[in-house]
Amino acid sequence: xxxxxxxxxxxxxxxxxxxxxxxxxxxxxxxxxxxxxxxxxxxxxxxxxxxxxxxxxxxxxxxxxxxxxxxxxxxxxxxxxxxxxxxxxxxxxxxxxxxxxxxxxxxxxxxxxxxxxxxxxxxxxxxxxxxxxxxxxxxxxxxxxxxxxxxxxxxxxxxxxxxxxxxxxxxxxxxxxxxxxxxxxxxxxxxxxxxxxxxxxxxxxxxxxxxxxxxxxxxxxxxxxxxxxxxxxxxxxxxxxxxxxxxxxxxxxxxxxxxxxxxxxxxxxxxxxxxxxxxxxxxxxxxxxxxxxxxxxxxxxxxxxxxxxxxxxxxxxxxxxxxxxxxxxxxxxxxxxxxxxxxxxxxxxxxxxxxxxxxxxxxxxxxxxxxxxxxxxxxxxxxxxxxxxxxxxxxxxxxxxxxxxxxxxxxxxxxxxxxxxxxxxxxxxxxxxxxxxxxxxxxxxxxxxxxxxxxxxxxxxxxxxxxxxxxxxxxxxxxxxxxxxx
DNA sequence: TTGGGG
Numbered sequence: 001x002x003x004x005x006x007x008x009x010x011x012x013x014x015x016x017x018x019x020x021x022x023x024x025x026x027x028x029x030x031x032x033x034x035x036x037x038x039x040x041x042x043x044x045x046x047x048x049x050x051x052x053x054x055x056x057x058x059x060x061x062x063x064x065x066x067x068x069x070x071x072x073x074x075x076x077x078x079x080x081x082x083x084x085x086x087x088x089x090x091x092x093x094x095x096x097x098x099x100x101x102x103x104x105x106x107x108x109x110x111x112x113x114x115x116x117x118x119x120x121x122x123x124x125x126x127x128x129x130x131x132x133x134x135x136x137x138x139x140x141x142x143x144x145x146x147x148x149x150x151x152x153x154x155x156x157x158x159x160x161x162x163x164x165x166x167x168x169x170x171x172x173x174x175x176x177x178x179x180x181x182x183x184x185x186x187x188x189x190x191x192x193x194x195x196x197x198x199x200x201x202x203x204x205x206x207x208x209x210x211x212x213x214x215x216x217x218x219x220x221x222x223x224x225x226x227x228x229x230x231x232x233x234x235x236x237x238x239x240x241x242x243x244x245x246x247x248x249x250x251x252x253x254x255x256x257x258x259x260x261x262x263x264x265x266x267x268x269x270x271x272x273x274x275x276x277x278x279x280x281x282x283x284x285x286x287x288x289x290x291x292x293x294x295x296x297x298x299x300x301x302x303x304x305x306x307x308x309x310x311x312x313x314x315x316x317x318x319x320x321x322x323x324x325x326x327x328x329x330x331x332x333x334x335x336x337x338x339x340x341x342x343x344x345x346x347x348x349x350x351x352x353x354x355x356x357x358x359x360x361x362x363x364x365x366x367x368x369x370x371x372x373x374x375x376x377x378x379x380x381x382x383x384x385x386x387x388x389x390x391x392x393x394x395x396x397x398x399x400x401x402x403x404x405x406x407x408x409x410x411x412x413x414x415x416x417x418x419x420x421x422x423x424x425x426x427x428x429x430x431x432x433x434x435x436x437x438x439x440x441x442x443x444x445x446x447x448x449x450x451x452x453x454x455x456x457x458x459x460x461x462x463x464x465x466x467x468x469x470x471x472x473x474x475x476x477x478x479x480x481x482x483x484x485x486x
Numbered sequence: 487t488t489g490g491g492g
Contacts, residue, residue, distance in 0.1 A: 013490080016491050065488030073491075113490085120490050275492070282491075 032108055033155040038078035039101050039119065040112055043117050047109040050452060051159045053135065053167060054105055057098045067125075068092040074105060075165055075215070081177050085110065085121040087130075094125075097145060099428070101311065102135035104163050106143070133160055136167035152434070169279070177283075180214035180316070181256050182333050184286050184293065188234070190297070193312040197251055199452070202261075208239055209260040214320030217256040218375065218404030219334040221451035222291040224438060226380050234376035234398050236405040238294045245472055253357040254323060256402045260284065260295035278306040278313045280484075288376045291375055292405075327352055331371050332402045335456040341386040342434060343457045345369060346481025356403035358463055364471040367462045367480075372399040373454040374435045385432060386425045388415045397435075397479070399459070408461055408477040420483050431484050459480070 012164075032049045040048040056073035059430070063069040068086040075082035086105070089095045094107065107128045109138075115263045123130065127148035131143035141157045143150075179190040194211035195270055197446040201207055223461075238259045241252075241258050251257050260281065286295045323329040328336075353368035376398035379385050388395050395410040410418045419431055433440075437454035462479040467474035 061492070067488055069489060071490070071492080077489095084490065088488060115490065120489080121492035122489080 030149075031155070033161060034106075034153075034155065036078035037074070037083055039075050040081075040121075041079075042064060043118070044114045047111055048350060049153075050076075050107045050110065050121070051156075052072070052105060052107070054098050054103050054165060055082050056099055059292065063088065066090065068095060070095040071103070072170075073097065075106075076163070077170075080170065083119055083121055085123060088121040088125050090125075094147065096130055096132055096147075096301055098132060098169075099144065100135060100168060104133040104135060104149075104167075105303050106131040106133070106153075111205060115325065128464055138164070172461065173347035178312075180215045180319075181213050181217045181258055181293075184217060186192075186287050186400060187285060188399045189283050189298065192258075192282060192284060193306065193310075193316060196277050197257060198247055202240055204240070205263075207262045209262065209281075209295075210243075210257050211234065211260055211279075212252055212255050212257050213316050214252075214255045214323065216333040217258065217293040217457075220288045220291040221453050222375055222437070224452050226376065226436065226438075227308060228376040229376050229472065233378070233449050234293070234405075234442070235290050236407070238292050240291060249334070251356065251359045252358070253354050253360060253403065255320065258291070258295050260297060262301075278308060279303050280306055280311065280312070291400075313386065320400050328356070332456065334402070338370065338456060340456045340458055342455055342485060342486055343459060344483045345458045345460050347460050354403045355399070355401045355406055358461070358477075359404055361463070364463060364465045366383050366474055367460065369458065370399075370401065371458055371462050373437075373456055374398070375400050375405065375454060377432065377436060380432055380436065382425075384455065385428055388412070389419065389422055389428070390432045399477075404445075406477050408459075408479050410479050414478075414480060417483055418479065435484065 034049045035043075037052060040050055041347075052074035054072050055075045061069065067090055070087045070123075071088075072087070073082040074085055078279060087095050098105075107123070109180070110128045111124060113120045113122055116394065129147045130145075131147070131150050131152070132145040132342070133143050136141055143152075177190050179188075179192060181183070181192070181194075184192075185192070192211065192213065194213045196209055196211055198210040198407055199207065200210075203429045242248075281295070282299045282311060284295050284297055286482070288294075336436045347367075347369040350369040353370050355370060355372065358366065358368055358370070374397050376397045379388070379393070384393070387393055392412055394412050395415060397408050397410065399406055399408050416422060418430060421432070435454065435457065437452040439452060445456070459479055461479050462478045464476055464478065465471040465474050466476060
């Protein structure tokens with residue numbers, strides 16, 4: 001927001017301290033100097049005027065004094081993370097009643113305070129005033145609520161139009177700091193609105209939250225090194241101990257279940273253990289380990305419980321419902337618009353099944369078609385690889401989609417058809433590298449080296465058991481009816 | 487005064 005920012009404006013506001021900003025008059029209309037939030041913060045202790053958008057709406061409640069109070073969070077272009085504004089009034093009807101986040105508020109003569117290193121805006125009921133306007137879809141210049149003693153300013157219409165234009169590109173509800181699983185970024189801090197599906201304590205004492213928002217985490221880049229697969233296989237899940245089957249079966253089959261780790265014990269965890277809740281995980285971070293996303297709570301992180309009617313929750317559920325409107329929307333979000341023509345599959349007409357749907361399926365034995373990435377293979381190079389076509393070996397692939405990772409075997413009888421014939425070692429290596437997303441030597445020179453990005457491939461899988469007395473413990477996956485194209 | 491991610 002290009003409010004009348006600048007040091008001069010700050011000095012002007014400083015002159016107006018005590019007694020409130022006295023508006024200069026021009027053509028009969030009051031003229032207030034609005035500061036951007038960033039500039040206003042340079043003048044703690046002074047009264048300032050701010051034009052901003054409401055990004056969070058608190059509930060009105062009785063203060064410990066004689067008043068009613070309400071906290072809003074407002075933001076502008078200079079501070080998209082926003083700042084908290086506290087209002088007081090002896091009658092709740094006098095507090096701002098914001099119709100929707102994204103609405104615009106004009107604040108006159110509010111005070112900036114700095115407490116514990118954090119800035120706040122205080123609305124003084126004797127000296128301050130506010131006006132509320134519709135957000136980006138509105139073209140109305142008349143406020144829908146106005147406090148006592150609020151005088152419109154000459155620049156209001158112009159600044160309101162600018163603010164609405166900015167809002168078009170920065171819609172509220174999805175704040176810059178609020179990410180969904182589909183757009184999380186490594187080592188950034190953000191808020192996540194998610195359903196807490198399960199909470200447990202790892203043997204290390206660490207707490208693990210299993211959270212979900214109906215979207216898929218992005219495909220990760222993997223390390224090129226594959227020769228350690230025999231000794232230390234690529235893990236199938238970020239936690240040390242996998243979830244017991246009865247818990248696994250309660251998790252959703254579409255959308256990633258992110259593991260969020262926390263060293264801190266808090267009473268929030270006890271609350272969350274009892275039931276499934278929607279929550280806002282504030283100021284959390286995430287990283288990739290072995291190509292898997294995992295979240296972490298920081299000392300500054302907070303968990304806020306949300307109701308099912310919360311706007312962000314309703315939005316997430318709407319998005320999730322949309323994924324069921326068509327078959328293709330259930331497919332990994334990261335695979336969309338990336339045609340997968342690496343393999344030919346037998347199950348041309350079969351529907352699509354996520355790995356989680358198969359893992360939680362009621363019967364061990366079943367066949368399905370899925371869309372996955374090959375994150376690791378053993379063996380994957382040299383003589384060992386070639387002996388698959390002639391010898392008595394089977395190939396172990398580590399497959400992933402946004403919902404799970406599994407080991408799937410290419411049985412010795414299927415290896416020739418999987419690779420499309422008795423290939424030379426060179427041809428076989430080329431096909432394997434394509435599956436694993438290992439860059440071609442010429443690509444590597446262009447700076448793609450260092451990581452690999454396996455493509456999405458269609459593949460037919462069969463789930464079966466080795467031991468009828470321990471069907472789930474002895475479950476295996478086997479690839480069939482799938483051929484890598486030339 | 488209150489209140490300060492209620």
